[in-house]
Amino acid sequence: MSLVDDEIIGDIRRLLDRPVVFVGMMGAGKTRTGRQVAKTLGLPFTDSDDEIEEAAGMGVAEIFDRFGESYFRDGERRVINRLLERGACVVATGGGAVMTPETAEAIWSQTLSIWVRAEMDVMVERTGRRDDRPLLQNGDPEKILGELVQERYPVYEKADIVIDSHNGPAEAILNQLLEKMHKFLCNGQRKTG
Numbered sequence: 001m002s003l004v005d006d007e008i009i010g011d012i013r014r015l016l017d018r019p020v021v022f023v024g025m026m027g028a029g030k031t032r033t034g035r036q037v038a039k040t041l042g043l044p045f046t047d048s049d050d051e052i053e054e055a056a057g058m059g060v061a062e063i064f065d066r067f068g069e070s071y072f073r074d075g076e077r078r079v080i081n082r083l084l085e086r087g088a089c090v091v092a093t094g095g096g097a098v099m100t101p102e103t104a105e106a107i108w109s110q111t112l113s114i115w116v117r118a119e120m121d122v123m124v125e126r127t128g129r130r131d132d133r134p135l136l137q138n139g140d141p142e143k144i145l146g147e148l149v150q151e152r153y154p155v156y157e158k159a160d161i162v163i164d165s166h167n168g169p170a171e172a173i174l175n176q177l178l179e180k181m182h183k184f185l186c187n188g189q190r191k192t193g
């Protein structure tokens with residue numbers, strides 16, 4: 001049973017006039033949380049990596065391998081810009097998307113942005129379940145993730161809302177996030193911490 005009442009969900013739907021975009025590190029839980037928010041609010045969900053793969057006709061790892069990271073980032077920028085034209089919807093981005101300044105600018109200015117943050121052990125465990133993330137393939141994943149955290153957290157901090165994702169019940173995280181979204185939208189879209 002959901003702890004978030006229909007009134008909160010109804011308010012969010014009424015006040016939301018822009019895409020909800022999830023940012024954050026690999027393995028933090030952007031896609032999982034994004035899907036749940038989309039389902040709860042009755043909005044379409046898209047993962048930008050899936051769109052890039054579909055447009056390119058190959059997987060992210062193969063794009064990195066054959067064409068390099070900057071080619072991928074350019075495709076990512078175009079795909080995300082296109083997704084942001086859809087009005088109220090939910091988009092999960094790849095962990096490095098906001099490190100491209102134009103992509104970041106579009107997300108910060110046109111969307112309700114949510115940073116999904118997780119502890120290092122959670123990210124290590126979750127990213128270890130798949131081996132298709134090119135940035136983690138050459139070296140110790142924990143060390144690489146640690147370096148990316150240093151570089152990226154100051155950028156992720158610009159998101160409108162931050163939500164901590166852990167291995168506890170998904171429902172509790174979802175409810176906490178919906179409450180934060182409600183507060184943000186009812187507060188005239190000002191960050192409240």
Ligand code: S3P
Nearest residue numbers: 025026027049094095096133134
């Ligand atoms: C990347 C994260 C990946 C994917 C690509 C690069 C990154 O997405 O876009 O492998 O730079 O952090 P997820 O964050 O969904 O794993």
